[in-house]
Amino acid sequence: MTESDRLVHDPRGGLPRLVEIMRRLRDPETGCPWDIEQDFASVAPYTIEEAYEVADAIDRQAWDELKGELGDLLFQSVFHAQMAAERGLFDIADVADTMSDKMVARHPHVFGEESRDKSPEQQTRDWETIKAAERARKAETGVLDGVALGLPALLRAVKLQNRAARVGFDWPGTDEVMDKLREEMDELRQAPDADERFEEFGDLLFVMANLARHLKIDPEAALRAANAKFTRRFRYIEDALNAVGKHPKDSSLAEMDALWDAAKALEKRR
Numbered sequence: 001m002t003e004s005d006r007l008v009h010d011p012r013g014g015l016p017r018l019v020e021i022m023r024r025l026r027d028p029e030t031g032c033p034w035d036i037e038q039d040f041a042s043v044a045p046y047t048i049e050e051a052y053e054v055a056d057a058i059d060r061q062a063w064d065e066l067k068g069e070l071g072d073l074l075f076q077s078v079f080h081a082q083m084a085a086e087r088g089l090f091d092i093a094d095v096a097d098t099m100s101d102k103m104v105a106r107h108p109h110v111f112g113e114e115s116r117d118k119s120p121e122q123q124t125r126d127w128e129t130i131k132a133a134e135r136a137r138k139a140e141t142g143v144l145d146g147v148a149l150g151l152p153a154l155l156r157a158v159k160l161q162n163r164a165a166r167v168g169f170d171w172p173g174t175d176e177v178m179d180k181l182r183e184e185m186d187e188l189r190q191a192p193d194a195d196e197r198f199e200e201f202g203d204l205l206f207v208m209a210n211l212a213r214h215l216k217i218d219p220e221a222a223l224r225a226a227n228a229k230f231t232r233r234f235r236y237i238e239d240a241l242n243a244v245g246k247h248p249k250d251s252s253l254a255e256m257d258a259l260w261d262a263a264k265a266l267e268k269r270r
Contacts, residue, residue: 236263
């Protein structure tokens with residue numbers, strides 16, 4: 001058995017084992033055909049999906065699943081690092097070193113000479129100052145530069161708004177955002193065609209993201225919770241109908257609405 005084989009089959013091989021498995025999967029002669037044909041762009045959607053599955057396990061407090069979901073996400077990092085290594089760009093050790101350097105530089109109150117005796121708000125301001133310096137070194141001189149295009153649109157909206165708010169481009173409070181929200185709803189109602197409706201609907205979502213920011217609500221988390229609630233209550237409708245030999249498509253809206261209200265009432269009693 002080769003050293004590579006021993007590592008691949010070592011149940012306590014840790015990260016080196018995973019890195020070697022990935023290298024073997026990408027071997028052009030003996031690897032997996034599917035893994036070999038992948039590139040950064042084709043793997044990126046899986047990376048995003050795995051990040052959401054980590055968040056989902058946390059939301060559900062499914063701690064028995066979280067280890068596996070974190071492993072899936074880690075594998076995505078190893079996958080990208082292996083492809084980079086094949087191109088001579090960097091490897092997984094470089095990834096870890098880059099992250100370590102960043103964390104040490106961004107926490108001088110832990111790893112440097114600065115005092116830890118500062119408020120969370122001051123730490124946040126210091127963090128943003130350090131990040132701004134990093135962006136300047138990358139020639140990202142615009143206020144909105146560096147906000148990743150690949151972020152979920154709702155999350156990116158909040159990040160863009162946060163950047164603009166730092167330089168004073170922001171509503172004073174929630175009342176003004178609410179007024180803008182009503183304005184955008186009226187404009188959506190009055191939109192004369194599909195193109196206008198598309199644009200006005202986007203504006204409405206953007207203002208909703210702004211409202212979430214002013215209310216200190218994570219809009220992605222709030223929408224995930226709403227999705228979970230909808231799923232939970234609709235399953236109640238399906239189960240109740242199934243108990244009497246029916247299916248939603250065979251039921252009236254009034255019947256399903258009544259069951260929806262029953263599901264809400266049941267949740268409130270718990």
